[in-house]
Amino acid sequence: MSSAETTVAESNTTDEVVAELRRRSSFVFVSHVKPDGDTLGAGLALGLALKQLGKRVAYFQQDPVPRNLRFLPDSEDVTRDVAADLPADTLWVFCDMSDFTRAGEYLPAIPREHMLDIDHHLGNSHFGAFNYVLPTEASTGTCVLRLLHALGVTITPEIATCILTTIMTDTGAFMHTNTTPAVLRMSAEMIELGADKPLITDQIFANKRFAATKLLGMALERAVLDDDGRFCWTYVDEAMLREANADGEDTEEIVQHLRAVDGVECAALFKDYEGAVRVSLRSRGRINVQAAAAMLGGGGHFMASGLTYPERDLRKAVDGVHAALRAQGL
Structure with missing residues (x-):
């Protein structure tokens, strides 16, 4: 187990979370209200990866996708509607929120055993049956990147763009103090894998109404x-x-x-x-x-x-x- 994973005793290990991701057949990725690039990009990245494994994937978000994030792949599938035919083993994956109430009032009632909490916030309440909370990570997306590597999926240009979006959002385009050498190496990896950094820069940081x-x-x-x-x-x-x-x-x-x-x-x-x-x-x-x-x-x-x-x-x-x-x- 890495030092990041031992920071919070209640967090599950990467192997435990990956085993649960492999075991389940269906997933709903949940973003918080007033969504930003981290909550949305992290969920989209893991959702795109799980589709490679033949999993059923949906995205729940109470608020509409912000104008500056509509370039993200699969963002057109984000909705507050919930399908009526979700399988019984559906895992609801909450990205970048310290408590599930941050998902808003339209979130349906979900048993705790069907919740996975992926986050990097201090003070996370560990509300899920499974919690992957790594406070030393720069973004929730970099937590997801650990899972992608462990799953062994192909990090496509679309997934890489989602992950780089989470990093650039939460580092303020690499200006904040959480821009560590490891973060820059991860960013370089995503760009090498096809992440569209110019598009991210333009849409989030250089395209104001x-x-x-x-x-x-x-x-x-x-x-x-x-x-x-x-x-x-x-x-x-x-x-x-x-x-x-x-x-x-x-x-x-x-x-x-x-x-x-x-x-x-x-x-x-x-x-x-x-x-x-x-x-x-x-x-x-x-x-x-x-x-x-x-x-x-x-x-x-x-x-x-x-x-x-x-x-x-x-x-x-x-x-x-x-x-x-x-x-x-x-």
């Missing part, structure tokens, strides 16, 4: 520096979305601009629309935003986390998150 650019300008105009310049935050609300003709997908890069401000140690974007205040947190490395988010019912990673504030009150959310960050040493 004009509405998103307008919304970014509005959010930056409202940005606030607190704590002697260590904390930068702003918000997006429904009025701003209407004015920019934007939607929730257009908010994705805003928090990164806040984090990039000179002297800022922690950044927050408050998204006050769709009936809730959701918060995206980013850290430069000193402040543990995962611990801060956990204090308010959220989670994620040391340097990138999120939460939904318990009340829909923007002022209370700003104050509550600020207090949680200060408790972590801001």
Whole structure:
């Protein structure tokens, strides 16, 4: 067993998970709400691989596939509908979520014995009968890559593109500190196997709608520096979305601009629309935003986390998150 697999005692080994994948005939891959390239790319990669082994594969996702991820192979098959004729041994594979509730309210009731949890988040609840949780991995997709190698399947250009998408998403196009030599070697392997890096770069990082650019300008105009310049935050609300003709997908890069401000140690974007205040947190490395988010019912990673504030009150959310960050040493 590798050191990554011994990090969390409750996790199954690669061999145990691979044996279960071989034993089952049918799979449904589950993405979390507000899907990103890691949750979707990881599920699509493993689904494409299991099809090689003659398995039945479906994909469940409550929300539509985001515009910038529709290039991914098999993404056209992602739906919130569940087939009525699923075999009794169907395994539901949850990718990139610390608890199955992150899949949303449309997820049907599933017995725990039919759940596999694949993740790299700190604080994962190990909700499945089978749990493959490797917190030292850069993405859920790199966890999946371990399974692909152990399964002995052919990593096609389509699978390689899905895996590289997960890596580039969760490393911020190789800018974050989780970009280790091992991650770069895995990325090179995927490119050698046919992953379309230019397509990933264009679709996810270099192809923004004009509405998103307008919304970014509005959010930056409202940005606030607190704590002697260590904390930068702003918000997006429904009025701003209407004015920019934007939607929730257009908010994705805003928090990164806040984090990039000179002297800022922690950044927050408050998204006050769709009936809730959701918060995206980013850290430069000193402040543990995962611990801060956990204090308010959220989670994620040391340097990138999120939460939904318990009340829909923007002022209370700003104050509550600020207090949680200060408790972590801001």
